[in-house]
Ligand SMILES: [Zn+2]
């Protein structure tokens with residue numbers, strides 16, 4: 151059996167904001183520069199993996215993010231019931247990546263040791279560092295640890311044939327990206343190692359940041375892992391929905407396919 155995968159990006163929310171909120175040091179052209187919010191699905195005949203679980207609607211509303219499709223509804227639209235999922239990769243535990251864990255009662259969660267240490271250690275005594283986390287999401291993950299349902303990596307790890315995680319840090323201490331073999335070659339889900347294409351292309355950094363240096367070196371790492379900038383998928387860029395083809399006529403504006411080439415620029 152071939153160990154290449156289909157990859158889907160499921161957009162579940164959005165947030166309009168000025169560009170200055172997306173870069174340390176602001177932006178000289180401070181026009182609107184919205185973010186999209188995604189969960190991702192990696193699947194083939196042998197397995198289905200969900201990457202990140204989105205924010206729960208209560209924490210999203212408190213943070214004034216616009217929920218466009220509840221995560222369970224988006225998953226159902228591509229034929230997935232969370233109860234059937236055996237593996238979730240958590241890129242990092244920020245509120246918009248690690249909510250809704252109860253949607254996946256039977257899953258093993260795969261994350262970096264350093265993310266758990268960061269999210270439960272002394273840095274979380276400081277609002278500046280803890281504000282992207284929800285204590286309830288982190289506590290839920292701790293309960294999973296005690297239930298034997300979390301698998302930790304420290305650095306790089308091939309979780310399944312053709313699916314590997316790679317520690318990058320930078321944005322959060324234990325952030326990992328996901329590299330997936332597909333019919334078009336490797337595709338790297340950057341998650342928040344690069345929120346937008348603009349971060350990668352201009353070497354600038356998103357304001358939520360544990361280490362500027364690790365973030366910038368992370369861009370080089372993403373490039374090495376992907377081999378080509380067109381094989382890197384940023385974590386929050388609305389451009390992803392325009393660059394890639396729709397999954398189906400029923401999911402226009404909600405789900406695109408990342409395992410196929412980008413659409414020709416039109
Ligand atoms: Zn984040």
Ligand SMILES: [Zn+2]
Pocket residue numbers: 244246247342385386
């Ligand atoms: Zn994020």
